[in-house]
Amino acid sequence: xxxxxxKGVLExxxxxxxxKRDMYxxxxxxxxxxxxxxxxxxxxxxxKRLTNEHYFETYLRESSEGPPRKYYHLTAAGILYxxxxxxxxxxxxxxxxAFLKEHRE
Amino acid sequence: MxxxxxxxxxxxxxxxxxxxxxxxxxxxxxxxxxxRTAGGxxxxxxxxxxxxxxxxxxxxxxxxxxxxxxxxxxPSQPLAGVSSGLKRTAGRCRRCLGRVxxxxxxxxxxxxxxxxxxxxxxxxxxxxxxPRPAADTADAEKAPSPVSRFRRIRTGAALGLxxxxxxxxxxxxxxxxxxLLLIALPFVVTAVLAILSIGVLxxxxxxxxxLVGPLLCCLGLALCCIALVGLGTTLIWKRRNAAPSYExxxxxxxxxxxxxxxxxxxxxEEVSIHx
Numbered sequence: 001x002x003x004x005x006x007k008g009v010l011e012x013x014x015x016x017x018x019x020k021r022d023m024y025x026x027x028x029x030x031x032x033x034x035x036x037x038x039x040x041x042x043x044x045x046x047x048k049r050l051t052n053e054h055y056f057e058t059y060l061r062e063s064s065e066g067p068p069r070k071y072y073h074l075t076a077a078g079i080l081y082x083x084x085x086x087x088x089x090x091x092x093x094x095x096x097x098a099f100l101k102e103h104r105e
Numbered sequence: 106m107x108x109x110x111x112x113x114x115x116x117x118x119x120x121x122x123x124x125x126x127x128x129x130x131x132x133x134x135x136x137x138x139x140x141r142t143a144g145g146x147x148x149x150x151x152x153x154x155x156x157x158x159x160x161x162x163x164x165x166x167x168x169x170x171x172x173x174x175x176x177x178x179x180p181s182q183p184l185a186g187v188s189s190g191l192k193r194t195a196g197r198c199r200r201c202l203g204r205v206x207x208x209x210x211x212x213x214x215x216x217x218x219x220x221x222x223x224x225x226x227x228x229x230x231x232x233x234x235x236p237r238p239a240a241d242t243a244d245a246e247k248a249p250s251p252v253s254r255f256r257r258i259r260t261g262a263a264l265g266l267x268x269x270x271x272x273x274x275x276x277x278x279x280x281x282x283x284x285l286l287l288i289a290l291p292f293v294v295t296a297v298l299a300i301l302s303i304g305v306l307x308x309x310x311x312x313x314x315x316l317v318g319p320l321l322c323c324l325g326l327a328l329c330c331i332a333l334v335g336l337g338t339t340l341i342w343k344r345r346n347a348a349p350s351y352e353x354x355x356x357x358x359x360x361x362x363x364x365x366x367x368x369x370x371x372x373x374e375e376v377s378i379h380x
Contacts, residue, residue, distance in 0.1 A: 025133050026140045041155030042164055044133055049168035066139060067132075 006036050012089055014046060015055065015074065015082035024061075024069035047072060055081050108138050111152045118162035121176050122169060130165060212338055216286075219345065223279065285341060289334055296330035299323045 010032070017023065017031045029043045050056045055078035060068040074082070106114070112131050119127055134155070141151035155161055163173035306320040 026137050029137065039154070039156045040137070041134075041161045044130070044137075045161070045164035045168045048130065048165060052168060065143075067136065069136065070129075070133065 006038055009089065010036065010038065010043070010046060011050070012082065012085045014043065014050070015078060015085065018056070018072050018074045019079070019082060022071045022073045024071050026069075028072065050078070054078075106149065106152055108135065108148045108152070111138075111155070111158065114158045115162060118158065118176070119165055121166070121171060126169075212334075215338070215342065219282070223275070223282075282341075285337065289337055292330045292334050292337075296327050296334065299327035299330065303327060 013032050013035050014028065017028055023031065025044060025047065028047070029040050032038060032043055033040070047056065051058055051072070055075060057073045057075050058070050059073065061071055062068050112135060115134065116127055116131055119130060122130075138148060138151045141154075142148055166173045166176060300323075302323045303320060306316045306323060310316045310320060
């Protein structure tokens with residue numbers, strides 16, 4: 001898949017993944033990897049950026065094995081941002097689909 | 106590349122970030138690698154999935170709105186040695202300057218102390234004639250005769266003369282000290298300027314200009330001036346410490362003028378001791 005495509009929708013996928021329940025980094029990477037084949041390293045910087053922009057809150061929770069894990073929680077601002085991105089995505093994909101359909105005929 | 110190498114490499118590239126953030130990021134990657142190896146992958150494979158560490162670091166820096174192109178690449182080993190050496194010399198310079206500053210501060214406090222003592226002495230001089238009328242009136246009440254009046258006039262004249270003498274002495278001393286200060290001032294100024302140029306030259310030297318010679322010249326100049334000023338202040342300090350023994354013979358010689366003067370004299374002596 002085109003890297004530029006991935007980059008654009010990755011934010012939306014990450015935000016959507018965390019919406020239902022809080023996740024820690026590795027879990028989130030695994031979840032996102034189900035949808036798009038992405039370089040695992042690039043998801044962490046994205047998480048960092050979204051956290052810096054206050055769309056995520058993080059907290060540490062002990063795990064049964066290994067060191068405590070950092071969980072990501074979607075904030076109210078994050079939910080709003082996710083909704084905006086979804087609307088944008090739907091509109092955009094609709095337009096692209098309509099365009100392609102139009103040209104196919 | 107194993108886990109530790111990868112983490113070291115990554116850290117060297119995100120060094121611009123705060124220490125806590127660096128540790129946070131590294132911990133996350135370390136945990137990811139641990140979980141991947143627990144899942145049966147080797148460290149190398151897990152790290153390969155991260156791709157190029159340089160691009161990864163660039164993406165991390167972007168998350169902080171840091172332009173990766175502006176972040177200097179981690180220095181190679183010899184350069185690191187040089188920079189750490191420079192840092193050490195800079196630290197030494199800072200300590201040295203601090204010591205010089207301390208010396209200047211102590212010099213200033215000495216001058217202030219000297220100034221204060223001079224002021225007190227002058228005040229003492231001005232105060233010492235003050236108790237005279239009280240003592241004199243007491244004297245006059247006991248024996249109101251022309252002889253005592255004559256004595257009083259003589260006493261007053263003598264005391265006035267002595268006060269004038271002391272005042273002149275103090276003034277001469279003040280002038281002398283001011284002269285010394287005036288002589289010392291150019292040296293102090295030169296020393297300060299030399300230290301300033303040492304700083305500027307050191308910066309230029311670090312940037313790669315061939316300025317070792319001028320730097321050493323300035324260093325020599327600064328040391329020379331500081332040494333001269335130090336010598337001067339030490340000499341003055343020694344003289345000032347020796348001063349009390351110079352004032353002692355003045356005391357016993359005073360009451361030789363007349364018997365009736367004795368109580369007045371001791372009083373003024375007391376004042377001057379207090380001062």
